[in-house]
Amino acid sequence: MTVTFDDTELRAPVEPALARQESRERVDREGRQFGVALGSGWIVFQSVVLVVGAGVLAALAVVAVQFMFGADGADLTTVVLAVLMVLPLAVARIRSHLRGPRDREVEEFRLARFTAANGLTYRTGELDPERSAALFGIGTSRIASDIVAGPSPRPFEAANYSFDTWVARARMPRVANYVAFELHSPLPAMTLVTKATGVAASGWEPTAPQERVQIDGEVASRFEVFTSRATEEPVRHLLSPDVQAALTAVAERCDIEAVGDRVYVIARRHLPMTEPAYWEWVADLAYLVALLEARGRAEQTTGLAASEPARATRREALFAAPKGGRAAAVGCLVPLLVGLAAAALITKISTG
Structure with missing residues (x-):
């Protein structure tokens, strides 16, 4: 790739x-x-x-x-x-x-120069962004920063995101990075919540009528899967072994939400968007979304091609804790x- x-x-x-x-x-x-x-x-x-x-x-x-x-x-x-x-x-x-x-x-x-060279748009920030994912419906002091959007490899938007939640009178600052892709083919509404160790608490929950469902395969040990009863079987069909392997390869430490005509991949921390590895990861995520769509259309899927070791290492470093x-x-x-x-x-x- x-x-x-x-x-x-x-x-x-x-x-x-x-x-x-x-x-x-x-x-x-x-x-x-x-x-x-x-x-x-x-x-x-x-x-x-x-x-x-x-x-x-x-x-x-x-x-x-x-x-x-x-x-x-x-x-x-x-x-x-x-x-x-x-x-x-x-x-x-x-x-x-x-x-x-x-x-x-x-x-x-760097981001202004990078986006101009790639035909993308760049905004430094947006207060109280309105997006369809559940993440954007909670908390206070909500702000998206370094918002990059464009038409290729498919229409997408990426940004870092900050918000506050409250426990009694205690303020809990939360941060995330999201990449939202536009869908060409509809997918059943679902949420995948990562089980990866060392990942911060999300501060948000899948919305009703979604509930936890049991999925066979590798994904069960990596994610909690939520969907409604009406879409449970389509979601089981969607999460084929090829799709599960791709999810584990590029998004194991992220939450994923399919809602409306968008798929959101949400990391529970700010990510360095000026790192080339971040944009390699975005390209991999675009392929993952294409794979989900192909599976949803009941087309033959081949899975995510194994990336070279150096690329995988750079992706691991992207999610490494600050030193x-x-x-x-x-x-x-x-x-x-x-x-x-x-x-x-x-x-x-x-x-x-």
């Missing part, structure tokens, strides 16, 4: 100054000046609250250690150690705030432990 999209512009070097200029022009053209300023201010506010809160907790921890080793209470040492303990966190937040907008400008630049979280946690934990040890040592020395 060959790559459908020309990904040259995703690989080409980017001049940061040019990306910044085009980003500012795009913001002015789309009238997003207030939104950008508000978003930047909100990020700064969150960072300040986080650092100050961490500083207060660090100071309390230092005081507790000082009391344990005989000190009378907080002193200048408490403040100094607390500041030193949260300093790496503060530096990390500042660097993120400075680097984030620059990285975003480069992403927009920065553990390193950041360790980077903040080490100063905390060193600070508490220093508090104990200094207090012990000063109290004799």
Whole structure:
């Protein structure tokens, strides 16, 4: 299977100054000046609250250690150690705030060039998008970002998506990436919910009258299948061994919903749309949808041709968990432990 999209512009070097200029022009053209300023201010506010809160907790921890080793209470040492303990966190937040907008400008630049080269359309975002999948009918603060649409390999739309759900008074931020394909032939309404390990909670459920049905074959261990009683047998026919193998190969970590004249493939996380591997995956998904349609028309299917190992490896890397979280946690934990040890040592020395 060959790559459908020309990904040259995703690989080409980017001049940061040019990306910044085009980003500012795009913001002015789309009238997003207030939104950008508000978003930047909100990020700064969150960072300040986080650092100050961490500083207060660090100071309390230092005081507790000082009391344990005989000190009378907080002193200048408490403040100094607390500041030193949260300093790496503060530096990390500042660097993120400075680097984030620059990285975003480069992403927009690459996607704008890529979509133009492939005859696609690109929009930076859409508030409260209305789509037919159940995912878009729940939550608040709904926004689709980096919306790419086009007619080839078949009419499709791809985007990252964010929304909030609520448990009592607790806000639960949710993210997803979706690729929606237009159907040329109707399919029975159905939802496939992934059972893959390490996948975030979806925050949404298949809508009534769909209910869970038992399907024979490999798909039973990979997905939960939902459909109505009226379409249960057509769905069983649709999920042939060839189709099941294709689903497992390219969409095992995704939810899939066929509704109306669309098929949605939904990953429960944001995906890097500037990576060439993402567009290889979209091309594979287009073939999967064609396979579903052929099976629905009772035509002979041949399954999804096994892609070369390098392509499969790139697809695995696309869904791999970000690597920065553990390193950041360790980077903040080490100063905390060193600070508490220093508090104990200094207090012990000063109290004799």
